[in-house]
Amino acid sequence: MGELIQEFNDYRAKMNDVILGKQNKVINRLFNLDTNCYAEGALSTKTKEMLGLVASMVLRCDDCIKYHLGKAHEQGVTTEEMYEIFAVANIVGGTIVIPHTRRAAEYWEELIAQ
Amino acid sequence: MGELIQEFNDYRAKMNDVILGKQNKVINRLFNLDTNCYAEGALSTKTKEMLGLVASMVLRCDDCIKYHLGKAHEQGVTTEEMYEIFAVANIVGGTIVIPHTRRAAEYWEELIAQ
Amino acid sequence: MGELIQEFNDYRAKMNDVILGKQNKVINRLFNLDTNCYAEGALSTKTKEMLGLVASMVLRCDDCIKYHLGKAHEQGVTTEEMYEIFAVANIVGGTIVIPHTRRAAEYWEELIAQ
Amino acid sequence: MGELIQEFNDYRAKMNDVILGKQNKVINRLFNLDTNCYAEGALSTKTKEMLGLVASMVLRCDDCIKYHLGKAHEQGVTTEEMYEIFAVANIVGGTIVIPHTRRAAEYWEELIAQ
Amino acid sequence: MGELIQEFNDYRAKMNDVILGKQNKVINRLFNLDTNCYAEGALSTKTKEMLGLVASMVLRCDDCIKYHLGKAHEQGVTTEEMYEIFAVANIVGGTIVIPHTRRAAEYWEELIAQ
Amino acid sequence: MGELIQEFNDYRAKMNDVILGKQNKVINRLFNLDTNCYAEGALSTKTKEMLGLVASMVLRCDDCIKYHLGKAHEQGVTTEEMYEIFAVANIVGGTIVIPHTRRAAEYWEELIAQ
Numbered sequence: 001m002g003e004l005i006q007e008f009n010d011y012r013a014k015m016n017d018v019i020l021g022k023q024n025k026v027i028n029r030l031f032n033l034d035t036n037c038y039a040e041g042a043l044s045t046k047t048k049e050m051l052g053l054v055a056s057m058v059l060r061c062d063d064c065i066k067y068h069l070g071k072a073h074e075q076g077v078t079t080e081e082m083y084e085i086f087a088v089a090n091i092v093g094g095t096i097v098i099p100h101t102r103r104a105a106e107y108w109e110e111l112i113a114q
Numbered sequence: 115m116g117e118l119i120q121e122f123n124d125y126r127a128k129m130n131d132v133i134l135g136k137q138n139k140v141i142n143r144l145f146n147l148d149t150n151c152y153a154e155g156a157l158s159t160k161t162k163e164m165l166g167l168v169a170s171m172v173l174r175c176d177d178c179i180k181y182h183l184g185k186a187h188e189q190g191v192t193t194e195e196m197y198e199i200f201a202v203a204n205i206v207g208g209t210i211v212i213p214h215t216r217r218a219a220e221y222w223e224e225l226i227a228q
Numbered sequence: 229m230g231e232l233i234q235e236f237n238d239y240r241a242k243m244n245d246v247i248l249g250k251q252n253k254v255i256n257r258l259f260n261l262d263t264n265c266y267a268e269g270a271l272s273t274k275t276k277e278m279l280g281l282v283a284s285m286v287l288r289c290d291d292c293i294k295y296h297l298g299k300a301h302e303q304g305v306t307t308e309e310m311y312e313i314f315a316v317a318n319i320v321g322g323t324i325v326i327p328h329t330r331r332a333a334e335y336w337e338e339l340i341a342q
Numbered sequence: 343m344g345e346l347i348q349e350f351n352d353y354r355a356k357m358n359d360v361i362l363g364k365q366n367k368v369i370n371r372l373f374n375l376d377t378n379c380y381a382e383g384a385l386s387t388k389t390k391e392m393l394g395l396v397a398s399m400v401l402r403c404d405d406c407i408k409y410h411l412g413k414a415h416e417q418g419v420t421t422e423e424m425y426e427i428f429a430v431a432n433i434v435g436g437t438i439v440i441p442h443t444r445r446a447a448e449y450w451e452e453l454i455a456q
Numbered sequence: 457m458g459e460l461i462q463e464f465n466d467y468r469a470k471m472n473d474v475i476l477g478k479q480n481k482v483i484n485r486l487f488n489l490d491t492n493c494y495a496e497g498a499l500s501t502k503t504k505e506m507l508g509l510v511a512s513m514v515l516r517c518d519d520c521i522k523y524h525l526g527k528a529h530e531q532g533v534t535t536e537e538m539y540e541i542f543a544v545a546n547i548v549g550g551t552i553v554i555p556h557t558r559r560a561a562e563y564w565e566e567l568i569a570q
Numbered sequence: 571m572g573e574l575i576q577e578f579n580d581y582r583a584k585m586n587d588v589i590l591g592k593q594n595k596v597i598n599r600l601f602n603l604d605t606n607c608y609a610e611g612a613l614s615t616k617t618k619e620m621l622g623l624v625a626s627m628v629l630r631c632d633d634c635i636k637y638h639l640g641k642a643h644e645q646g647v648t649t650e651e652m653y654e655i656f657a658v659a660n661i662v663g664g665t666i667v668i669p670h671t672r673r674a675a676e677y678w679e680e681l682i683a684q
Contacts (some may be wrong), residue, residue: 015558026265026543034551037205037254042194047161048202054165055172055206063555080156087596088162091151092169094436095604099633102585109588129444140429140607148437151596177441201254208550209262213291216243265547270536275503276544282507283514283548308498315368316504319493320511322664323376327405330357337360368493379482379661384650389617390658396621397628397662422612430618433607434625471672474679482657490665519669
């Protein structure tokens with residue numbers, strides 16, 4: 001597994017444990033709801049992960065982007081499809097999204113090199 | 115055509131004419147690029163319009179939401195699919211997206227009543 | 229009841245009915261969680277409503293602001309306290325928050341005139 | 343004076359009176375600082391008003407945009423210059439800025455028709 | 457003092473010196489106003505720091521979050537109260553706030569370990 | 571060349587190569603349009619770079635800020651002028667911009683030390 005991927009996954013798992021361990025009901029239910037949100041439904045999980053990714057890109061959250069890049073990769077999104085998602089994010093969100101696209105592109109290269 | 119739809123389309127068309135008429139090359143090319151962005155490609159126009167919609171929702175731009183709702187309707191998105199897009203937008207973007215979802219739901223009702 | 233308050237409450241109730249009626253599980257649970265979030269806990273409902281208000285102000289969502297202004301009023305927040313919340317929102321969020329503060333001030337005048 | 347301009351100025355003046363009348367020191371000083379910020383300095387007031395305008399556009403605050411459009415007009419900004427400011431805002435901020443550009447263009451037409 | 461806390465405080469102090477040393481009146485007054493904003497008033501400093509924290513979380517500024525976490529800790533906010541603030545921030549701001557909540561949780565663990 | 575400048579430029583160049591090499595037409599044209607946007611026109615490149623910088627600051631994108639700081643430095647912007655741009659960004663965008671101003675100030679010190 002690539003270095004960026006390992007580091008992201010490890011930190012995410014470690015801190016989720018800290019947060020969920022505090023037993024705040026609202027937070028724990030929100031984490032649960034977040035998982036349900038991307039389940040197969042009228043739209044496929046693949047489509048929903050693409051929606052989650054583009055939303056994360058225009059809101060410019062690098063860690064959210066990494067998470068959805070990983071999920072999109074698991075769902076079989078191709079590089080050509082991925083760059084069309086990047087295109088929508090950059091057109092809607094503007095050039096302010098470009099630095100996040102650079103980090104997304106770097107992470108994606110690691111994902112497809114696995 | 116519903117009242118909200120008519121009003122949105124008329125104002126949009128009128129002001130786009132004013133803007134494009136000023137012949138600013140960068141703006142006119144960006145408008146053109148915006149159209150190209152949603153053309154059929156590795157991803158379908160339907161998928162891209164859903165991406166544009168969710169991006170508009172989390173960025174909370176009512177007019178952008180209306181535009182993509184209209185396009186999604188043309189692409190045959192169903193009400194059940196639409197509410198799954200709304201769900202992703204509200205989970206990623208939070209309850210701050212709810213008021214925009216109310217206006218989106220109102221506009222969608224007009225679209226499907228046509 | 230003031231005109232702005234009536235109009236806000238009516239539209240909110242009408243559209244929430246439309247949205248919740250579609251039976252999207254994720255959305256309906258999120259609405260439910262939103263209510264739980266402000267329940268008495270380690271922090272009082274009054275404090276949580278002030279938190280919800282300042283968050284709505286810096287994110288510049290007029291309808292969210294109106295909702296939390298109404299709730300804060302019910303919780304007995306005074307005008308002097310309210311303007312200290314406005315102050316935090318304007319300092320953290322900048323002068324971009326001023327137009328939203330104008331509309332918040334107008335709505336607050338209606339609330340305290342009841 | 344155009345209708346949009348009159349309405350904007352009247353509401354702004356009325357609500358600023360309400361807000362400043364509450365004598366919250368932090369808010370009143372921030373309003374004062376906001377005025378000082380655009381005074382002639384190493385940069386001209388004209389340049390600073392253009393900076394305030396582009397910042398308002400990418401943050402998508404219609405009332406802030408109207409305010410700075412009025413000030414930019416007083417400072418002699420031409421229509422050609424104005425559309426280059428619009429271009430920067432739309433490139434940096436993305437197509438999400440377009441609906442705000444439409445309303446800005448409408449307000450600008452009123453300003454130059456005076 | 458924990459490593460994250462030391463690093464944050466040192467960089468903040470060093471760069472504030474650089475910025476304030478340039479003697480830009482508007483910036484220096486804004487820094488001053490920022491301090492006044494959280495003084496005891498109709499609302500306690502503790503409440504205002506919680507407001508500043510939730511505003512920083514929904515605006516997703518990690519350094520602002522760290523600053524207000526430190527201040528909230530000084531004001532005696534408990535871990536249970538803190539997670540209720542995190543809950544409001546995540547409900548209002550959405551799952552896009554989760555990665556910032558992870559970093560906030562990590563910093564909070566350092567603060568309470570002191 | 572300062573360390574921060576070198577690191578920023580190297581990563582930017584490397585990742586732009588990866589992105590542009592994927593030949594997504596929309597993205598490649600947007601990158602091109604981004605360059606055209608700051609060309610001499612009715613407004614000078616110097617003014618446009620200041621506009622790009624203030625927009626990047628209020629949108630709080632550190633890499634975009636670094637890029638425009640470098641360009642502004644090439645255009646002969648002085649430190650006094652720069653801090654007036656910082657002032658507008660902090661007044662419009664609020665204290666949430668301060669941490670980004672710290673990093674901007676650090677990068678600017680490197681630029682003027684060259």
